[in-house]
Amino acid sequence: MGQTAAATLPEPLTVVPDRRELDELLATEWLLTNRRGAYASSTVVGCNTRRYHGLLVAATAPPMGRVVALSSVMERVVLAGRSTELATHEFPGAISPDGWRRLATFRQEVAVSFVFRFDGPDGPVELTKEVLLADNANAAAVRYTLRGAAGTLHLQPLVALRDFHALRRHDPATQMTYRVADEAVCVEQRDIATRALHLRAEGARFEPAPDWWYRFYYRAEVARGQDAFEDLYTPGRFVIELDEGASSQFTASLDDPHPMDFATDLDRRRRRLSGVVAGLGDSADQTDRRLAVASEAFVAARHFANRAPSPTLLAGYPWFADWGRDAFIALPGLLLETGRFEEARGVFTTFADRIADGLVPNRFDDYGDAAHYNSIDASLWFIVAAERFCRATGDDAFWRQVLLPAAQAILTSYAGGTRFDIRADADMLLTGGSRHTQLTWMDAKLGDEVVTPRHGKAVEVNALWHSANRIVAARAKGADDALADRFAEQAALIARAFGKAFWNADAGCLYDCLTDGQADASLRPNQILAVSLPYSPLTREQQRGVVSAVERHLLTPAGLRTLAASDSRYRRRYGGSWESRDRSYHQGTVWAWLIGPFVEALLKSAADDGDPVAPRRVPPFALERARAVLAPFDGQLTQAGLGFISEIFDAEAPHTPRGCIAQAWSVGEVLRARRLLARCEPSDAT
Numbered sequence: 001m002g003q004t005a006a007a008t009l010p011e012p013l014t015v016v017p018d019r020r021e022l023d024e025l026l027a028t029e030w031l032l033t034n035r036r037g038a039y040a041s042s043t044v045v046g047c048n049t050r051r052y053h054g055l056l057v058a059a060t061a062p063p064m065g066r067v068v069a070l071s072s073v074m075e076r077v078v079l080a081g082r083s084t085e086l087a088t089h090e091f092p093g094a095i096s097p098d099g100w101r102r103l104a105t106f107r108q109e110v111a112v113s114f115v116f117r118f119d120g121p122d123g124p125v126e127l128t129k130e131v132l133l134a135d136n137a138n139a140a141a142v143r144y145t146l147r148g149a150a151g152t153l154h155l156q157p158l159v160a161l162r163d164f165h166a167l168r169r170h171d172p173a174t175q176m177t178y179r180v181a182d183e184a185v186c187v188e189q190r191d192i193a194t195r196a197l198h199l200r201a202e203g204a205r206f207e208p209a210p211d212w213w214y215r216f217y218y219r220a221e222v223a224r225g226q227d228a229f230e231d232l233y234t235p236g237r238f239v240i241e242l243d244e245g246a247s248s249q250f251t252a253s254l255d256d257p258h259p260m261d262f263a264t265d266l267d268r269r270r271r272r273l274s275g276v277v278a279g280l281g282d283s284a285d286q287t288d289r290r291l292a293v294a295s296e297a298f299v300a301a302r303h304f305a306n307r308a309p310s311p312t313l314l315a316g317y318p319w320f321a322d323w324g325r326d327a328f329i330a331l332p333g334l335l336l337e338t339g340r341f342e343e344a345r346g347v348f349t350t351f352a353d354r355i356a357d358g359l360v361p362n363r364f365d366d367y368g369d370a371a372h373y374n375s376i377d378a379s380l381w382f383i384v385a386a387e388r389f390c391r392a393t394g395d396d397a398f399w400r401q402v403l404l405p406a407a408q409a410i411l412t413s414y415a416g417g418t419r420f421d422i423r424a425d426a427d428m429l430l431t432g433g434s435r436h437t438q439l440t441w442m443d444a445k446l447g448d449e450v451v452t453p454r455h456g457k458a459v460e461v462n463a464l465w466h467s468a469n470r471i472v473a474a475r476a477k478g479a480d481d482a483l484a485d486r487f488a489e490q491a492a493l494i495a496r497a498f499g500k501a502f503w504n505a506d507a508g509c510l511y512d513c514l515t516d517g518q519a520d521a522s523l524r525p526n527q528i529l530a531v532s533l534p535y536s537p538l539t540r541e542q543q544r545g546v547v548s549a550v551e552r553h554l555l556t557p558a559g560l561r562t563l564a565a566s567d568s569r570y571r572r573r574y575g576g577s578w579e580s581r582d583r584s585y586h587q588g589t590v591w592a593w594l595i596g597p598f599v600e601a602l603l604k605s606a607a608d609d610g611d612p613v614a615p616r617r618v619p620p621f622a623l624e625r626a627r628a629v630l631a632p633f634d635g636q637l638t639q640a641g642l643g644f645i646s647e648i649f650d651a652e653a654p655h656t657p658r659g660c661i662a663q664a665w666s667v668g669e670v671l672r673a674r675r676l677l678a679r680c681e682p683s684d685a686t
Contacts, residue, residue, distance in 0.1 A: 010289035012109035037063025045100035047088040052318035058138035063300035066164040074156035139253035178235035201238040209236040225577035279339030291671040311346030316660035324378035328385040333668030358413020376439035380464035427497040442586040456515035463530035470535035495537040509549035523564035531601035543605040557632035558649035560594035588651035596669025617683040
C-alpha cells in the first residue's frame with residue numbers, strides 16, 4: 001500500500017488544558033478497550049465524573065460482567081522536600097487536589113498519556129503518565145516517566161471493586177482488606193473471597209495506610225438524575241525513587257496476577273490498530289483512519305459455556321453489551337470497510353447459532369450467555385448485513401453454509417408467524433407486537449408504558465422485510481431457482497402493498513406506522529430506510545420526496561432528529577431523570593447512526609446508474625451535498641468521547657452529545673457513509 005504499518009495510524013488527538021475551561025475538560029472523555037470487553041476510561045484531566053469511569057473496568061463474564069476494580073491513582077511527586085499533587089478529584093463544592101492545573105498536554109493515540117509540567121528545584125520538571133490495557137486480560141498498566149530531575153513518586157490506589165452499574169459505600173459488613181504477597185498488594189473484599197485486585201509497582205516500597213476516602217462526586221451522574229457519591233478504599237501507598245529520565249510501571253489486575261510489559265503490549269496494540277487502518281487502503285484520510293481506530297473498540301469475544309469464545313460487536317461504551325440490531329447495522333462499517341472479513345464471519349456465526357423461531361437475539365445478557373429475543377428488526381438487519389458482506393467479499397461458500405440457512409429460517413418464520421405475533425398479514429406486509437411491547441429500534445419503555453408505541457406495521461420494518469426477500473431471491477437465482485422465485489414473488493407483493501399502505505400523498509413522504517388500520521403521520525426518520533436499503537419498494541420520485549422531507553424537517557449536523565420539531569411531543573433536550581431521558585429518547589433526540597442511511601438515500605435517489613444496492617455514478621450536486629452533510633462529524637471526534645462518535649445528541653443547537661460516549665453504529669455508519677461517498681463518481685447530470 002506504499003506505507004509502513006505504523007504510518008497508517010492517524011495523528012494523535014491532543015488536548016491542551018490551558019486553552020479550555022475546566023467544565024469543558026470534565027466533559028471530554030477518553031476510552032481504551034481490549035478484546036475481552038474490559039476498558040479504562042476517565043476525563044482528559046483524570047478526574048472521574050461517572051460511576052463507569054476507572055483505570056481498570058474488568059470483564060468478569062466476557063465481554064460483560066463488568067467490575068470497576070481500580071477507580072484511580074493519586075499521584076504525588078516529591079522533589080527536594082517539596083510535594084506536587086498531580087491527581088484531580090471532585091468532591092461536593094470542591095476540586096481537590098487540583099493536579100489539572102499542572103497538566104500541560106493530554107494525548108490519545110495507541111495509549112493515552114498525560115504530561116504534567118511544574119517547577120523543580122533546578123528548573124522545569126516533567127512527569128509523563130501513560131495508560132494501557134492488556135490485550136486479552138483484566139489488567140491495566142500505568143507507566144510513569146520523570147524528566148528534568150530525580151525525585152520520589154508516591155502512588156496511592158483508590159479501589160472500588162464493585163459492579164460498574166453500582167456505587168461503593170463504606171460498610172463494615174463488606175469491609176475491604178489487603179495482604180502483601182510476592183511483592184504485590186492484593187486488595188480483597190471480605191464477602192467476596194474470589195474477588196481480588198492485585199497491585200504492583202516496579203522498584204517500589206509499599207507503605208501500608210489503609211483508609212477510606214469519602215463522597216467522591218460524579219457530575220455526569222447528576223446530569224443523568226442518578227446518585228452521584230462514592231466512597232473508595234486505599235490500602236496505602238507505593239513509594240518509588242526515580243532517577244532523571246527513569247520510568248516505573250504500576251500494574252493492576254483483577255482475580256489473577258497478570259504481568260504486563262508496557263513496551264511490548266504497546267507495540268502489540270500499535271501493530272493491531274495499524275492493521276485495521278491499513279484495511280481502508282491508501283485513499284483513507286485522517287477522519288477515516290480515526291474512525292477505523294475507533295471501530296476496534298467494539299470488537300470483542302463472547303465467552304459461552306462449554307465452547308470456544310466467539311466474536312461479537314459491543315453496542316456502546318460505557319454500558320451496552322452486544323445487541324443484534326446494533327451489531328448488524330454497525331458491522332458493514334466497522335468490519336467490512338476495514339477488511340476484517342474473518343471477524344465478520346465470526347459475528348454472523350455467533351448470532352446465527354442462536355436464532356430461535358426465526359429471531360436473531362436482540363441482545364445477550366450482561367452477566368451470562370443467555371440470549372433475549374424481543375426485536376422484530378434484528379433478524380432482518382442480519383440479512384441486509386449478509387448482503388453487504390457478500391458484495392464486499394464474494395464469499396459464496398459462507399453464504400451457502402451459514403447465511404442462507406439463517407436467512408431462510410428468518411423469512412419462513414416471519415411469513416408463517418412467530419413470537420410476539422410477528423407475521424405476514426394478508427397483504428404480505430409484516431406486522432408484530434402489541435401496545436405492551438417495544439420491538440422496533442424506538443424501544444424506550446417506562447414500566448408498562450411504551451413511550452413510542454409502534455406495534456403493527458412499522459415503515460422501516462417493512463422496508464427491511466421487502467429488502468430481505470429481494471436479497472434472498474437475487475442470491476438464490478441460478479443455484480435454487482424455485483427458492484428464488486418464491487422469495488421474488490413475496491417481494492413483489494410486499495412492494496405493491498408497501499406503496500399503497502405507507503405513501504402519504506398529502507405530505508409527499510411516508511407514514512411511520514400502521515396500527516389497527518390507523519396511519520401514524522408522525523414525521524420520523526424511519527422512512528429514510530425505505531430509500532437507503534437495498535431494493536427500495538418506492539418509485540424514484542417517491543424516494544426523492546422522502547429524502548426531501550427528512551432533510552427539511554429532521555437533518556442536523558449531528559444526525560437525524562427522531563421527530564419533527566412541529567410535533568407537540570417534540571423534546572428539545574435529552575437529560576435529567578431516567579423518566580425524562582426515556583421520554584426524550586425518540587421524541588426529537590438526534591441519533592448519529594441515521595446519517596448513514598440518509599447519505600445513502602441521498603446518493604441513491606440522485607444516482608444515474610440505477611444500481612438497487614449501491615450507487616456508483618451520482619450528479620455532482622448530490623456528491624457535494626453528501627460531503628457537506630458528513631463534514632461536521634470530523635468535529636464530533638474531538639467532543640465527548642475523544643476519537644469516537646456519541647450515541648445521541650440534543651435536538652437543538654448546539655446539539656450537545658448525550659448517552660454513550662462511543663456508539664458502535666454511530667462510528668460504523670459514519671465510516672460506511674464516507675467510504676460509500678468516496679466510491680461514487682460524478683456523472684454528467686446536473
